[in-house]
Amino acid sequence: MTWQGKARKRTFKNVKDFWEKSGKTKPTDPRITIRDSYFRLLEIEEIRKIIKGKGRVLDIGCGNGFSTFQYARDVDYISGGDYSKNLIKGAKALLRKSSVRNIEFKVADVLNLPFEKEEFDVVIGERLLINLPDWELQKKAIREISRVLKKGGLYICVEVTKQGHEKVDYYRQMFGLNILEKYWHNLYLDESAYIPFINKYFDISEIKRFGMYQFLTKVMHPLVVMPREPKFISRFNKVAMDIGKKITNFDDCSHQVMFVLRRR
Numbered sequence: 001m002t003w004q005g006k007a008r009k010r011t012f013k014n015v016k017d018f019w020e021k022s023g024k025t026k027p028t029d030p031r032i033t034i035r036d037s038y039f040r041l042l043e044i045e046e047i048r049k050i051i052k053g054k055g056r057v058l059d060i061g062c063g064n065g066f067s068t069f070q071y072a073r074d075v076d077y078i079s080g081g082d083y084s085k086n087l088i089k090g091a092k093a094l095l096r097k098s099s100v101r102n103i104e105f106k107v108a109d110v111l112n113l114p115f116e117k118e119e120f121d122v123v124i125g126e127r128l129l130i131n132l133p134d135w136e137l138q139k140k141a142i143r144e145i146s147r148v149l150k151k152g153g154l155y156i157c158v159e160v161t162k163q164g165h166e167k168v169d170y171y172r173q174m175f176g177l178n179i180l181e182k183y184w185h186n187l188y189l190d191e192s193a194y195i196p197f198i199n200k201y202f203d204i205s206e207i208k209r210f211g212m213y214q215f216l217t218k219v220m221h222p223l224v225v226m227p228r229e230p231k232f233i234s235r236f237n238k239v240a241m242d243i244g245k246k247i248t249n250f251d252d253c254s255h256q257v258m259f260v261l262r263r264r
């Protein structure tokens with residue numbers, strides 16, 4: 001049993017039930033869709049740099065809209081869509097309490113988006129595809145996202161990949177840590193299939209990994225957990241030295257990857 005409850009078979013229905021239940025328990029809790037809040041803040045900062053000044057944006061798989069509210073500050077209009085009725089209910093409750101006027105939330109399944117062809121300048125999907133139980137459905141979602149994007153529009157896709165996980169696990173094991181927990185409801189993207197497929201619909205404008213943050217939080221932090229003033233002669237510095245001897249490049253040590261894709 002883990003934080004995501006008892007493991008179940010990864011089917012579309014079971015994964016959707018999982019999100020509905022999460023949304024029912026804590027509809028407006030920003031941490032209900034991710035526990036690593038600092039990672040999401042880092043990612044939001046990167047995404048805000050890309051979307052600044054854009055017109056119509058879709059945040060699909062928006063959960064209860066924590067990121068959507070941040071993006072609304074930079075764009076003319078943003079639609080937040082999620083297939084979980086409970087999470088959208090939470091997002092709408094937060095919207096009612098706010099003074100933001102350029103957001104709309106609606107129940108929307110990425111496999112059949114309730115939007116017109118070429119309606120958006122940008123589509124954002126953060127940890128969305130990994131919640132689809134097989135590669136065929138993941139491909140269907142990508143095609144659907146491409147359909148609602150204007151030509152030249154951007155798909156900002158932040159997903160957990162199999163290769164990213166393997167790299168983080170490689171570094172964890174190098175220092176005697178267990179491999180990361182894998183979640184039953186997620187199918188991590190296989191970059192060797194994803195990248196050739198994406199090339200049919202998009203030009204890859206950027207691939208950004210978050211290696212430094214992931215390395216420090218997934219490798220360094222478990223090794224040294226001491227909330228006190230740093231000392232030069234300390235275990236922290238000793239570990240940093242041991243790591244520094246073995247690794248100079250952190251960029252690929254990240255299970256989360258951001259692909260910025262321009263629609264053809």
Ligand SMILES: C[S@@+](CC[C@H](N)C(=O)[O-])C[C@H]1O[C@@H](n2cnc3c(N)ncnc32)[C@H](O)[C@@H]1O
Pocket residue numbers: 019033034040060061062063064066067081082083084087108109110111125126127128131132
């Ligand atoms: C890991 S959460 C991420 C939420 C949000 N993007 C964030 O970063 O906090 C994944 C979200 O995708 C939604 N989701 C999963 N499959 C979906 C689908 N087929 N269509 C729309 N939303 C979906 C879930 O309900 C959940 O809110």
